Amino acid sequence: MNILLETAAIILFGSGVLFMLVGSLGLLRLPDFFTRTHASGKVDSVGMMLCLGGLALHEGPTLSGLKLVLVIAFVAVSSPVAAHALARAAVRSGLKPWRAPGQGGPDR
Amino acid sequence: MESLYTPLAAFLALILLPPLYRVLRGPTVFDRLLGASVIGNKTIVISCLFGFAFGRIEMFLDIALGYAILNFVGAVAIEKYFSSEEASR
Amino acid sequence: MRTPSRSLVVVLAARGLAPAIQLFALYVVFHGHYSPGGGFQGGVLLAASFVLVRLAEGYGAGQHQIPRRAGLLLGVAGVLLFGAVGAAAFLTGGNFLDHGRVPLPGFAPADLRSLMILVIEVGVAITVAAVLTAIYDELLGDEDDA
Amino acid sequence: MRTPPVAGPFAPARRVPLGLVVQGLLLMALWLALSGMYDAFHLGLGALSVVCVLWLNARLRRARPIGPGRTEVHVLRFVAYCGWLLGQIVLSALHVAAVVLTPRMPVSPRVVRFRSDQPNDVARMLLACSITLTPGTLTVEVDADEFTVHALTGATARGLLDGTMQAKVARLFSDGPGRAVYDVRWEEG
Numbered sequence: 251m252n253i254l255l256e257t258a259a260i261i262l263f264g265s266g267v268l269f270m271l272v273g274s275l276g277l278l279r280l281p282d283f284f285t286r287t288h289a290s291g292k293v294d295s296v297g298m299m300l301c302l303g304g305l306a307l308h309e310g311p312t313l314s315g316l317k318l319v320l321v322i323a324f325v326a327v328s329s330p331v332a333a334h335a336l337a338r339a340a341v342r343s344g345l346k347p348w349r350a351p352g353q354g355g356p357d358r
Numbered sequence: 359m360e361s362l363y364t365p366l367a368a369f370l371a372l373i374l375l376p377p378l379y380r381v382l383r384g385p386t387v388f389d390r391l392l393g394a395s396v397i398g399n400k401t402i403v404i405s406c407l408f409g410f411a412f413g414r415i416e417m418f419l420d421i422a423l424g425y426a427i428l429n430f431v432g433a434v435a436i437e438k439y440f441s442s443e444e445a446s447r
Numbered sequence: 448m449r450t451p452s453r454s455l456v457v458v459l460a461a462r463g464l465a466p467a468i469q470l471f472a473l474y475v476v477f478h479g480h481y482s483p484g485g486g487f488q489g490g491v492l493l494a495a496s497f498v499l500v501r502l503a504e505g506y507g508a509g510q511h512q513i514p515r516r517a518g519l520l521l522g523v524a525g526v527l528l529f530g531a532v533g534a535a536a537f538l539t540g541g542n543f544l545d546h547g548r549v550p551l552p553g554f555a556p557a558d559l560r561s562l563m564i565l566v567i568e569v570g571v572a573i574t575v576a577a578v579l580t581a582i583y584d585e586l587l588g589d590e591d592d593a
Numbered sequence: 594m595r596t597p598p599v600a601g602p603f604a605p606a607r608r609v610p611l612g613l614v615v616q617g618l619l620l621m622a623l624w625l626a627l628s629g630m631y632d633a634f635h636l637g638l639g640a641l642s643v644v645c646v647l648w649l650n651a652r653l654r655r656a657r658p659i660g661p662g663r664t665e666v667h668v669l670r671f672v673a674y675c676g677w678l679l680g681q682i683v684l685s686a687l688h689v690a691a692v693v694l695t696p697r698m699p700v701s702p703r704v705v706r707f708r709s710d711q712p713n714d715v716a717r718m719l720l721a722c723s724i725t726l727t728p729g730t731l732t733v734e735v736d737a738d739e740f741t742v743h744a745l746t747g748a749t750a751r752g753l754l755d756g757t758m759q760a761k762v763a764r765l766f767s768d769g770p771g772r773a774v775y776d777v778r779w780e781e782g
Contacts, residue, residue: 454735
């Protein structure tokens with residue numbers, strides 16, 4: 251049982267780190283601010299929540315585990331709000347989204 | 359898992375480099391801010407890891423929570439600033 | 448097309464998170480003995496929550512939470528609390544901030560010391576929160592109230 | 594995030610609304626989770642802090658109530674919704690990760706506006722946050738009923754526009770939701 255929990259924690263944490271890596275790569279590769287917000291701001295916060303969830307599993311049902319869950323909850327509320335606020339500010343200050351050449355409209 | 363704390367923290371610190379590049383080079387100011395917020399996110403995870411590594415988890419968790427709060431308030435402040443200043447680049 | 452000057456998402460998030468942030472700030476103040484923090488850090492977090500409400504909803508809404516005048520008065524009150532607790536030891540001939548000699552009957556000196564440190568932390572927190580909020584108000588007070 | 598019933602001009606002003614009690618209990622639970630010290634002294638400090646926080650925010654809430662409409666959440670539906678959202682988030686995080694890792698990076702960002710009937714402002718905020726939290730879609734603006742969303746690929750945009758999430762959010766607050774998604778417009782470059 252203990253081994254199982256520990257394995258689950260390591261898997262969660264590892265996948266979180268992978269998501270963070272992907273988020274960082276996306277931050278480098280994607281073409282403009284809005285697309286980078288998709289990759290970094292959110293793939294990254296998903297990775298972060300997975301990491302903290304793994305740590306919470308590792309800690310087990312103690313007070314610190316509960317606090318880790320609190321941190322996750324706070325990030326789950328605050329990170330979309332922060333991303334929205336930043337994107338909204340960008341739009342309002344006149345930043346235009348990048349478009350792939352020759353694309354637009356509903357179909358891919 | 360205990361033996362993994364330090365390598366994982368080192369790896370996370372390594373992943374901080376791409377956002378740092380964005381902070382330094384980002385074409386617009388929003389790219390820089392985005393990079394900064396990503397660095398903030400990773401700092402939270404790293405400080406939790408440090409808590410485990412040093413065996414003072416409750417202390418580092420408080421730090422992480424406070425850091426997350428200030429990060430969020432900072433993001434809202436920046437939104438306020440740039441949506442009131444028109445055409446600031 | 449009309450666009451609202453304030454984001455609904457940010458306003459409601461500030462409404463929802465501000466109480467939690469304030470409670471966490473008070474926790475940091477009151478548990479300064481055992482975990483990092485204490486008066487200054489707690490005061491900063493408290494000020495962050497007040498500034499968050501002012502940022503999200505504008506200066507006018509923040510006035511309903513901590514009015515500008517009350518902010519300055521609280522800043523003074525916090526310093527006075529600190530000074531009063533520190534000077535209370537003079538009454539029994541102790542030194543400044545010699546908490547064991549504060550004339551409160553019914554406490555052992557050790558208990559008295561930790562209690563008075565807590566009161567001082569509260570004074571520091573009140574001052575820091577009030578002064579930081581007042582600085583925000585003075586810098587970009589009513590002009591941003593769209 | 595509950596509001597007391599909107600007080601009319603003749604409503605008694607000084608009764609304690611149920612929402613305040615619930616909020617106080619939630620804050621006390623938060624204190625217990627944070628504090629970890631359960632002696633009388635620290636519990637008393639906790640109660641004092643909760644009262645201070647409630648007082649600070651009740652004044653703000655009385656002065657500026659959150660818009661009209663009932664904002665009580667169906668708790669069980671909310672828990673179920675959180676679970677569903679978690680699954681969606683992981684799925685679309687995998688999608689975005691795949692997009693980023695593909696060498697030629699098939700992104701085709703686009704901006705889409707749509708309207709959605711939601712019972713109140715809290716529902717709108719929850720919907721906007723859910724959209725943003727799902728990787729691949731990003732709420733840029735919320736203006737009354739109208740949501741402006743930036744999507745990373747066509748697939749994520751279509752996934753959003755099938756209306757599942759909107760209907761689920763509306764059902765958290767009321768039983769007879771209106772139209773989930775209508776008046777869809779694609780921003781032309």
